[in-house]
Amino acid sequence: MCKDNNQQYFPAGRFQECLRTEKIARQVLWKEEIDSTNNWAKDYAGSRIWMEKGIKNPDGALFVAEKQTAGKGRQGRVWTSPPGENIYMSLLLWKPEIQPLSASQLTLVMGLSVAQGVEQLTGKRAGIKWPNDLVYSGKKICGILTEMKLKGQNPEYIVIGVGINVNQKKFPPELGDKATSLALEIGEEADRIEGIARIMECFEENYKKFLRTKDLSLMKEDYESLLLNKDQQVRILEKNSQWQGTARGINDRGELLVEDSHGNLREILSGEVSVRGLYSYV
Numbered sequence: 492m493c494k495d496n497n498q499q500y501f502p503a504g505r506f507q508e509c510l511r512t513e514k515i516a517r518q519v520l521w522k523e524e525i526d527s528t529n530n531w532a533k534d535y536a537g538s539r540i541w542m543e544k545g546i547k548n549p550d551g552a553l554f555v556a557e558k559q560t561a562g563k564g565r566q567g568r569v570w571t572s573p574p575g576e577n578i579y580m581s582l583l584l585w586k587p588e589i590q591p592l593s594a595s596q597l598t599l600v601m602g603l604s605v606a607q608g609v610e611q612l613t614g615k616r617a618g619i620k621w622p623n624d625l626v627y628s629g630k631k632i633c634g635i636l637t638e639m640k641l642k643g644q645n646p647e648y649i650v651i652g653v654g655i656n657v658n659q660k661k662f663p664p665e666l667g668d669k670a671t672s673l674a675l676e677i678g679e680e681a682d683r684i685e686g687i688a689r690i691m692e693c694f695e696e697n698y699k700k701f702l703r704t705k706d707l708s709l710m711k712e713d714y715e716s717l718l719l720n721k722d723q724q725v726r727i728l729e730k731n732s733q734w735q736g737t738a739r740g741i742n743d744r745g746e747l748l749v750e751d752s753h754g755n756l757r758e759i760l761s762g763e764v765s766v767r768g769l770y771s772y773v
């Protein structure tokens with residue numbers, strides 16, 4: 492993350508000093524290289540290494556890597572993860588008191604938190620393409636992948652993985668018109684350590700709200716104020732069909748509300764469909 496005497500390391504002291512949270516990211520694990528921070532967080536949770544270390548529970552532990560060799564995106568896609576430039580991190584929530592069906596809402600909670608944290612860091616407001624892509628100038632800067640392990644009927648843990656293009660200046664041709672980075676958007680390099688701290692603070696606040704109502708009702712307004720799809724024409728790609736409508740916002744469960752051509756408001760659950768703008772990616 493930072494270079495010191497040509498040694499790459501995560502400046503844990505500086506990070507903890509600038510982090511204003513009670514629980515989230517108070518434990519940070521860092522590696523120069525890993526296959527995927529999501530896999531690492533899941534292995535850690537399942538292995539009980541934390542018990543041997545005398546840690547009561549690993550709730551809020553954050554896993555950060557400088558490089559991923561097998562970064563995972565949604566729908567089995569690859570998340571290209573070059574070293575030295577970006578943020579690759581996964582947050583572990585241990586035994587969260589929520590229903591398994593609500594876990595996907597945490598992806599939206601994190602999306603909102605990344606948008607707010609990045610705005611605090613750079614002063615520049617990002618938009619959200621539902622459900623959780625963060626977008627500047629019509630291009631994506633962040634992706635989020637949430638994974639869950641159940642124990643009986645309840646989540647034993649949830650891992651929320653976040654990849655943010657921070658200081659990357661060049662993208663492969665196939666991503667050129669779809670991806671951008673904070674540095675390209677603001678014209679200077681951004682501090683990744685401070686960025687992680689701001690995002691974790693925003694997440695802690697939003698997560699508290701989420702746990703109070705077990706839904707997004709307390710942050711719906713904030714989310715919708717950043718939602719680029721709002722009042723825009725969208726194309727809904729279902730498994731065997733597609734239709735067009737106008738996105739009107741989200742409901743308390745984070746489903747996209749889309750008005751169809753008959754004026755009916757339909758609720759679109761993330762994961763089941765893809766949403767595209769009519770004329771561009773958003």
Ligand code: BTN
Binds near residue numbers: 526529562568
């Ligand atoms: C997407 O497809 O938009 C989701 C991308 C999620 C990438 C992040 S990078 C950190 C974490 N580890 C992974 O393997 N994936 C997530």
